Amino acid sequence: MDSWVRFTAQSQAKERVIRAAQYACTLLGYTLQKGGAAAELRKTISQLEAHMSLTRKLLRLGNSVEALEAAKRAIHLSDSVLRLCLTISHLNRAMYFACDNVVWAGKTGLISKLDQHKWSQRSFRYYLFALILNLTRDVYELRLLMECEARYRAAKSPPSPYPGTTLADDHLSSPVPPATVALPVMSVWLRRQLHLLVTVLYSNPPLLLDLLKNSCDIFIPLDRLGIYPTGSGFVGACGLASSVLSILTMVHPWLKLKP
């Protein structure tokens, strides 16, 4: 119980739990619809989902400031690609929160005559840009780590008699027609890259979690904006998975990708 108290002392932790519950409701609503459950139960679940969504919007009221502070910190990073990706991602998140606050004001009646759909779409667009930039950062870090790992492996393996030769070259040194060589060469290269990828991801759980989280998250704005509609069931499952991963990184801070 003590760990629950410490966990819920952060407002972000509570917000994530509510997010997980919200997307669980989305998923539940979809399964109930498919299973042909009573209309009243479905109505209760959808009302609960709407209530949680509105409450989360209320909870997010000050988050633009937080995102701007994070952007200010990201400007001082040494790596230029990371600096660019993270700063613009945080700025997009700040814009997403600002639009989200406007949608909240419209839903609670503070601003009358607001085009809620337009502002909602706007907020999802900014959210999508932020996620794309986060994924770019993840791929960049992955690339760096894979190159590092490849160099480490090359240094570890015994040096070949012909410096600079690879497995592919050994194949080429024998008298075989080039067309029949290309496919096995490709598959060997692919297998090696996949092996590198799996090794790197396995030894870097923060990167793996962040990559999974962003990949799950990206389906939400893609569906809402109509770019790649997947349906409420898949969106609910992705939202739930990414919320659970996010809660995991908060319970174990070492699993959070830094910076």
Next chain:
Amino acid sequence: MDAVVKFTSQSQGRDRIFRAAQYACALSKYLLRNNSDRKDLVAKLKSLETNMSAGRKLFRLGNAINSIEAAKRTMQLSDRVLCLCLTVANINRALYFICDNVLWARSVGLIRDIDKERWSLNASRCYFLSLVMNLTRDVYVVLQLMMQRARDKHFRQKMDQHISECPEVAEVVIPQLDAFLFLLLESLKSHPAVALDTLKNICDLFIPLDRLGIYQSNAGVVGFCGLISSLIGIVTLVQPKLRIKP
């Protein structure tokens, strides 16, 4: 900016800001109730207040556990009066949160056939009891401080000086009352945490007193008291020195 971010990153910080905003809306609604050309604004304030109240109920869903943990901690205090007051206060707060959670489930439609009014009154009763116990603890702490001060020779000199200085205040009729008030005010001035906690509990007390019908004030008084107690809550969270311990 950094301090604001740090403050709002705590659940309690956010909740207190929303509480302050909720009671500010209630107060403004009361003040504007007779203003016919502000009916639009009053409707918006009402909607905002309802939304904040509903959002806070969801946000509070796990707080019973926090209160039970606090009760477990206060059971180990050495001072028996403090131990009793604070443990009973925390248990009542936990019961209040449980009633509040049931009311949330009812408002969302998860539970259907419960008597909303009865549960709401029970929640107010538990909240009232916890505030009474907190005030008892405040009074106990203040009395202890006053006794400590009264024994202090330096302070007694100061008090004698004060009484002899203003003969028109220290009426020959009630010099003891003046001495008592002086002692009380000096004790409170030297321990602002106790003074703030007492004021906060007194302000908070008007809310269940009105709800339970024990002392019916009006929505304006309730709104004002709620706002003051929320602001004091925010101040004690920002400045941990001003928070009463334990």
